[in-house]
Amino acid sequence: MKSLLNLCIVSFGSAGAWSEEYVDAIVTDGITKSFDGFVAVDGVSIAVGEGELFGLLGPNGAGKTTLINMLSTMSRPTSGTARVCGFDVVREAAAVRRAIGVVFQGTTLDDHLTGRENLDLHGRLYGMAKKLRRKRISEVLQLVELSDKADLLVKTYSGGMMRRLEIARGLMHHPRVLFLDEPTLGLDPQTRFHIWEYIRGLNRDEGVTMVLTTHYMEEADTLCDRIAIIDHGRITALGGSEQLKSALGGDIITLRLANSEDGERLLRLYERSPYVSRATIRDSTLYLTVEQSEEVIPLVFQTALGSDISIQSVTVRKPTLDDVFVHHTGRGIRDEVASEFARVRYKLQTSKR
Amino acid sequence: MGVTRAFQTVYTMWLREMLRFKRAKSRIVGSLATPLFFLIILGTAIGSSYKIESYREFMTPGIIAMVLLFSSIFGGVSIIWDREFGFLKEILIAPVNRFFVALGKAFGGVTTAVIQGMLLMIIAMSVGVEYRSLLGLLASIPIMFIIGVGFISLGIALASRIESHEGFQMVMSFLTMPLVLLSGAFFPLSELPPWLKTAVYLNPLTYGVEALRWALYGEPEIPITICITVLLSFAVITTFIGSWLFGRAKV
Ligand SMILES: Nc1ncnc2c1ncn2[C@@H]1O[C@H](COP(=O)(O)OP(=O)(O)OP(=O)(O)O)[C@@H](O)[C@H]1O
Numbered sequence: 001m002k003s004l005l006n007l008c009i010v011s012f013g014s015a016g017a018w019s020e021e022y023v024d025a026i027v028t029d030g031i032t033k034s035f036d037g038f039v040a041v042d043g044v045s046i047a048v049g050e051g052e053l054f055g056l057l058g059p060n061g062a063g064k065t066t067l068i069n070m071l072s073t074m075s076r077p078t079s080g081t082a083r084v085c086g087f088d089v090v091r092e093a094a095a096v097r098r099a100i101g102v103v104f105q106g107t108t109l110d111d112h113l114t115g116r117e118n119l120d121l122h123g124r125l126y127g128m129a130k131k132l133r134r135k136r137i138s139e140v141l142q143l144v145e146l147s148d149k150a151d152l153l154v155k156t157y158s159g160g161m162m163r164r165l166e167i168a169r170g171l172m173h174h175p176r177v178l179f180l181d182e183p184t185l186g187l188d189p190q191t192r193f194h195i196w197e198y199i200r201g202l203n204r205d206e207g208v209t210m211v212l213t214t215h216y217m218e219e220a221d222t223l224c225d226r227i228a229i230i231d232h233g234r235i236t237a238l239g240g241s242e243q244l245k246s247a248l249g250g251d252i253i254t255l256r257l258a259n260s261e262d263g264e265r266l267l268r269l270y271e272r273s274p275y276v277s278r279a280t281i282r283d284s285t286l287y288l289t290v291e292q293s294e295e296v297i298p299l300v301f302q303t304a305l306g307s308d309i310s311i312q313s314v315t316v317r318k319p320t321l322d323d324v325f326v327h328h329t330g331r332g333i334r335d336e337v338a339s340e341f342a343r344v345r346y347k348l349q350t351s352k353r
Numbered sequence: 354m355g356v357t358r359a360f361q362t363v364y365t366m367w368l369r370e371m372l373r374f375k376r377a378k379s380r381i382v383g384s385l386a387t388p389l390f391f392l393i394i395l396g397t398a399i400g401s402s403y404k405i406e407s408y409r410e411f412m413t414p415g416i417i418a419m420v421l422l423f424s425s426i427f428g429g430v431s432i433i434w435d436r437e438f439g440f441l442k443e444i445l446i447a448p449v450n451r452f453f454v455a456l457g458k459a460f461g462g463v464t465t466a467v468i469q470g471m472l473l474m475i476i477a478m479s480v481g482v483e484y485r486s487l488l489g490l491l492a493s494i495p496i497m498f499i500i501g502v503g504f505i506s507l508g509i510a511l512a513s514r515i516e517s518h519e520g521f522q523m524v525m526s527f528l529t530m531p532l533v534l535l536s537g538a539f540f541p542l543s544e545l546p547p548w549l550k551t552a553v554y555l556n557p558l559t560y561g562v563e564a565l566r567w568a569l570y571g572e573p574e575i576p577i578t579i580c581i582t583v584l585l586s587f588a589v590i591t592t593f594i595g596s597w598l599f600g601r602a603k604v
């Protein structure tokens with residue numbers, strides 16, 4: 001009974017403005033979540049600036065959703081603290097809730113209602129007056145180009161339309177911070193591209209601080225001001241996309257070989273050579289990080305010829321976020337077979353009932 | 354401010370149930386078909402076979418109570434679907450008090466349950482069922498309301514603890530059918546063997562059936578004051594348990 005009373009007090013307590021000591025939109029300090037001993041988020045300390053578009057990039061099960069859930073007060077941290085808009089996510093949960101919007105990983109629409117009704121109920125739950133609600137509904141519908149579909153049942157929407165409606169709804173009450181958990185998961189490339197446009201535009205025009213999670217590298221790459229790479233619940237790298245890539249030092253040479261034994265042998269040779277700063281192998285493909293690729297390529301070939309190994313193909317490119325990910329975790333984000341399962345799961349969740 | 358927000362939360366949840374109800378016409382028709390068959394076929398058959406005069410009238414309050422029970426437990430347990438299809442997250446992330454969310458859900462479900470009960474009452478008239486008076490009909494409305502609140506809150510309480518829709522099936526078969534059968538909806542209470550009598554008197558629905566019998570026909574076997582007291586207590590207790598459990602429910 002006491003907790004019930006507490007709930008009342010908390011939800012009707014302080015007003016939803018910024019708290020006094022506000023510095024960054026989000027600050028976490030060693031935030032940790034474990035489930036029966038399994039550590040899903042492990043001592044994450046990050047700061048997200050106001051107006052920033054911040055990305056959490058990581059494979060399935062990295063702990064992205066768990067982190068978002070803690071920041072959005074949906075679940076309690078096991079240890080550590082976090083402040084969103086200056087409010088503590090545990091002690092001032094109600095104030096945090098008023099300040100944020102959340103677009104969850106799976107769909108959270110009522111598909112027996114129309115798009116407009118979903119938005120209207122949302123506005124009511126956030127205590128928006130009728131006039132404001134009306135105005136805002138037509139604004140956000142326009143933002144995501146759903147005005148002409150607003151009065152259709154959500155059941156009849158496509159996956160992309162549902163996602164757009166959820167983004168619109170998340171923005172409806174003018175949140176200071178919007179969390180987007182895998183906003184384009186399972187959508188076709190064209191729809192994804194459209195949603196990127198909306199996200200970018202909203203971040204720019206409405207000045208909303210955004211935290212989005214994704215396991216698509218292109219998404220993090222093209223959208224985010226800064227990216228945190230998360231793996232096994234830990235942040236392994238943090239910075240702007242260019243910054244993360246250039247930190248790898250130079251270009252990536254990819255060598256395709258006849259078989260993996262050749263690869264292993266060459267790997268050991270390259271690891272010892274001074275001109276290769278990093279060498280990794282996946283199956284029969286070698287990845288070399290080098291500083292001056294123009295000068296290094298001939299040397300690479302000499303080494304291979306010297307030990308009688310033939311190289312089948314070679315490519316040189318600037319590092320991608322995938323390389324950054326491999327560099328920090330020793331695995332490729334694309335290796336994760338599970339992402340396909342996640343996609344299917346999402347499809348199932350959003351498919352018609 | 355607090356009161357306004359509380360009211361707004363309750364109203365929003367109620368409104369959602371109404372919007373959904375509005376579009377569920379086929380479900381409503383479907384949910385009234387079974388009880389009507391009971392009433393027309395079983396009521397007539399038993400009445401004539403066993404030479405019990407007006408058995409159909411005897412059954413009517415029981416059948417109405419059954420409809421209320423089904424639709425209110427269903428209304429409460431539908432939270433399981435809200436969880437499965439994600440909408441529960443949208444509600445729980447909002448800066449609103451869960452107590453009032455549960456209350457709004459309950460009022461919404463009760464409204465739909467009472468509408469269904471009234472529809473059945475009226476349809477029953479068209480097949481020849483008669484009632485004591487118009488006043489009695491009106492009196493049955495608040496009674497239906499109290500019955501509905503009690504069982505919908507029970508549904509909310511169960512849904513807050515049950516994690517999947519498999520559990521929902523268990524509830525439906527192991528809770529609702531026994532409640533109906535042990536309620537005096539289909540048989541008089543006086544001649545029962547002691548073990549059955551005890552079970553029937555422990556069943557809150559019995560008091561709902563008897564209260565409706567009082568309103569529609571004026572001849573209850575349990576005094577109306579006792580019925581109302583039991584129903585009100587049941588409603589208050591389940592409302593608190595239901596909203597308390599919902600407040601602690603996992604998403
Ligand atoms: N409620 C829970 N109980 C037990 N384990 C959980 C729970 N929620 C998450 N986990 C585990 O924590 C880890 C992180 O899960 P999380 O959902 O945060 O990953 P994610 O990065 O969002 O992955 P995805 O890309 O699949 O959404 C996973 O191993 C998951 O199994």
Ligand SMILES: [Mg+2]
Nearest residue numbers: 064065066105
């Ligand atoms: Mg996730």
